[in-house]
Amino acid sequence: MGEEVKLLDFWPSMFGMRVKIALAEKGVAYEYVEQDLRNKSPLLLQMNPIHKQIPVLIHNGKPICESSIIVEYIDEFWKDKAPLLPSDPYERAQARFWVDFIDKKIYESAKKIYTKKGEEQEGGKKEVIEILKQLEQVLGEKAYFGGECFGYLDIGLIGFSSWFYAYETIGNFSIEAECPKLISWVKRCLEKESVSNSLPDPKKVDPSQVYKINTFNFSQQDVIVITEENVAMKDEFTAINLLPEETLFKVKNKFKYLHIGYVQVALKPLFKEGLDVPVYLALRDKRHLRFTPSLLGIVQSNLEQRPVYFNCKLGLTVSLQDRSIMDTLSLDVHSQELELKDGSLPFASSMTIPRTLKWAELMKGPIWNLQQETAPVRRTSTEASITEFPDGNVEVQFNSEATYSRISEIMSSRPSTSSVARTVSSYPDSHRRSESIRALMDLSSPRCSL
Numbered sequence: 001m002g003e004e005v006k007l008l009d010f011w012p013s014m015f016g017m018r019v020k021i022a023l024a025e026k027g028v029a030y031e032y033v034e035q036d037l038r039n040k041s042p043l044l045l046q047m048n049p050i051h052k053q054i055p056v057l058i059h060n061g062k063p064i065c066e067s068s069i070i071v072e073y074i075d076e077f078w079k080d081k082a083p084l085l086p087s088d089p090y091e092r093a094q095a096r097f098w099v100d101f102i103d104k105k106i107y108e109s110a111k112k113i114y115t116k117k118g119e120e121q122e123g124g125k126k127e128v129i130e131i132l133k134q135l136e137q138v139l140g141e142k143a144y145f146g147g148e149c150f151g152y153l154d155i156g157l158i159g160f161s162s163w164f165y166a167y168e169t170i171g172n173f174s175i176e177a178e179c180p181k182l183i184s185w186v187k188r189c190l191e192k193e194s195v196s197n198s199l200p201d202p203k204k205v206d207p208s209q210v211y212k213i214n215t216f217n218f219s220q221q222d223v224i225v226i227t228e229e230n231v232a233m234k235d236e237f238t239a240i241n242l243l244p245e246e247t248l249f250k251v252k253n254k255f256k257y258l259h260i261g262y263v264q265v266a267l268k269p270l271f272k273e274g275l276d277v278p279v280y281l282a283l284r285d286k287r288h289l290r291f292t293p294s295l296l297g298i299v300q301s302n303l304e305q306r307p308v309y310f311n312c313k314l315g316l317t318v319s320l321q322d323r324s325i326m327d328t329l330s331l332d333v334h335s336q337e338l339e340l341k342d343g344s345l346p347f348a349s350s351m352t353i354p355r356t357l358k359w360a361e362l363m364k365g366p367i368w369n370l371q372q373e374t375a376p377v378r379r380t381s382t383e384a385s386i387t388e389f390p391d392g393n394v395e396v397q398f399n400s401e402a403t404y405s406r407i408s409e410i411m412s413s414r415p416s417t418s419s420v421a422r423t424v425s426s427y428p429d430s431h432r433r434s435e436s437i438r439a440l441m442d443l444s445s446p447r448c449s450l
Helices: 014-026 042-047 067-077 089-115 118-139 152-171 180-190 245-251 407-412 429-434
Strands: 005-009 031-034 056-059 062-065 223-229 237-241 257-269 275-284 295-304 308-319 330-335 355-363 383-388 394-398
Touching (some): 005 014, 014 152, 056 067, 067 089, 118 152, 118 180, 257 275, 257 295, 275 308, 295 308
Antiparallel strands (some): 005 056, 257 308
């Protein structure tokens, strides 16, 4: 019967190599479609909407995702050739166990070799050798992991061998010296045409080219103007997205990436007497990429009469095409140990959070014109009355016509430090809102940044 078989893949992917080998072992003809993982195709996003990853096998219009699952699918659907998985249920379960072990262990440990330095890199090398030695013990004296026949577990591991040269070159160590039997198995597998035709030349696999790690080339002239915004708190616990959707939409067609260099938020009371209340602020990346910890920064302090400043130097680069970019910077604010009388405003309503992450517009030209700190600006009192009760409850009534002061006004009243504020007298009126923003960004960091 006529069948349409298509493989969406990225040439150096050890996981895509599994699918190529399995299809070759079964003698299945297919169309290969190379993918750009930095600019994922609509077809890839359509066929793998959950993980948006390669490889994806499309069989008669239906997608199959995850490399180990694809190999099992190929083995079950094309049964006319020798099976890839063992026929014995126990041996089949063992083969699946070790492929799962490979997926969970080797990739992340090996990644440390070419993304880390010093002790972390050495730790990655040690982990890789320990993992490969464990697999060498499983191989034993057999020709292949399944015995005399090349099979599922061999397919699950052999693709990683095309990266061994890169690991060794970058990490300055020898896998063959530590795992000679495993390297003999690699050479034996490469004698098979299905393997040799599916694996690239190891010397062409360069992690620095495959994974662009902190190598974004930002133009020094591409600058996004930062302005401030007051955000009124409406509950004792509030989560605020610091990246404004409307401005992200404006710039995503011009830029591919956003580099977030520095984040500063000020939490302040709206009345001069202040409140002796603990507050907790946590900045999180709620995209949960690869299940990495979401916490970017945290501060716990007492509000009293002064603002609580949250400063976080991130150096975080995100893609403007990321559909979850709005979850990149989420600020959790929580007030503690304060009970309010029924009907009064929640404590969180008595403060605002100026955000230094909202862009006014994109512009080119000089970045900063640094001068001395701006003079303090007198703030209008915002409280009508504060009543404390014997039971510890507090009632706060506010003047609804009071105006909120900006973070720059608060900061300008602080004691003089080495940091300075900027005054951009040459900028047009549309930029005047930004005149007194402190230059707290690292001016030497790459631009097109926050």
